[in-house]
Amino acid sequence: MITRTPLRDQAYREIVELIHRGDLPPGTRVRDTTVASQLGISRTPVREALLRLAREGILAADMGRGFSVCRLDATEMRETGAILSALEGLALQSCGDIPAARLARLSEIDRELAGTRSDVDRCIALDEEWHRTLLEGCPNQRLRDIISTLWQVPRRYMRAYLRDARRVTLSTQHHARIIEALRRNDRETAARRFSHHWERGIEELGTWLER
């Protein structure tokens, strides 16, 4: 089956890339004309993508003065963190039994994560892949969608933090303990450890931001 994809979707992905690559640091103004000419398309689909990113909390849209990349803000981070924690918890619950193969894959990701010290981007990608893999079996499509959208927010904070801290604190310990509980099929404990993992992460990022 063939599917033409709208330009706005491609534009969306490109802009997300630009932001996550750090080409557009927090606070930068994003001019639709500039992006449009960079991508070789017109303003219309670019603006549609920017509007979407604004709804997702990545960009700020002020009437009459266009778009800009949101500044990092501890409150916003804590807020989205709390939401993601709850939603990923829900997703984990509704997952059904997690096959051994997937648990093995999770351990595998952790092993690679533990071995990746210097490469910030790789670290974040692996951490996110870990979460995505964990919730792969969640049948609630919409939940998965909301989660992956929301993840864009903490990802920005993690990147800034890791860049700044110069040390990779993404502890794979928590991950390991969660996997351990899942292996025993103790969903209850796994969920509790999962939310604990989130809380610790949010706290770490929060105190760093408020330094």
Add this chain to the structure above:
Amino acid sequence: MITRTPLRDQAYREIVELIHRGDLPPGTRVRDTTVASQLGISRTPVREALLRLAREGILAADMGRGFSVCRLDATEMRETGAILSALEGLALQSCGDIPAARLARLSEIDRELAGTRSDVDRCIALDEEWHRTLLEGCPNQRLRDIISTLWQVPRRYMRAYLRDARRVTLSTQHHARIIEALRRNDRETAARRFSHHWERGIEELGTWLER
């Protein structure tokens, strides 16, 4: 402070109204040109509003063939219901103590709800106001925002159900029991009853849809 609001926001609200009023029943194609001329504005802000509604799951956007109002679907309803249940639970938890005045207001809404038998729209408005009032003190701005966006989905199902069932089953009993727990400051029980309330509602709508 004066604030000009973008046309797209006004268009958004108008279209939401159209859908909720039932002028655009599920399955209807929504032509941007038509809406634009109805509202007396151009296609651009209308399309921006439609795109947003598509992201929110109210409209379906198929490449090359525009927008249409989503058909009612039990799975979708259950999915969003589960998410909303979790999120409103989280919001309730992070609310802090709920002042007696607000609890009184909740009872007041329930009283009015119990007395409103025939008017479907009024019922739904009251039910939603009840929820909004309950979570009024939630400091997590973004959470409140996501919740109110997601609410658009169940609202459509409730309307269809109430219209069809001809009887108002929106039991204020559950509400009363939640309020009772909150009066005793027993947040734990309140939260449990709250999620139970959601589950029952979802189930009722689900079985009706699958009739």
Add this chain to the structure above:
DNA sequence: ATTCTGAGTATTGTATACAAAATACTTCAT
């Protein structure tokens, strides 16, 4: 030196134009 002022430019929000694709309609063969 700093703050105002205002012309000139850039950028935005919205309207319109246009080409491609989807839909509706007509015509003709069965």
Add this chain to the structure above:
DNA sequence: ATGAAGTATTTTGTATACAATACTCAGAAT
């Protein structure tokens, strides 16, 4: 009548045009 094929008409996605607002920065006033 019914259905296929081809043509006209909408409608869509995207590009461009335009008017209004916001920014820039040189020069005047304090």
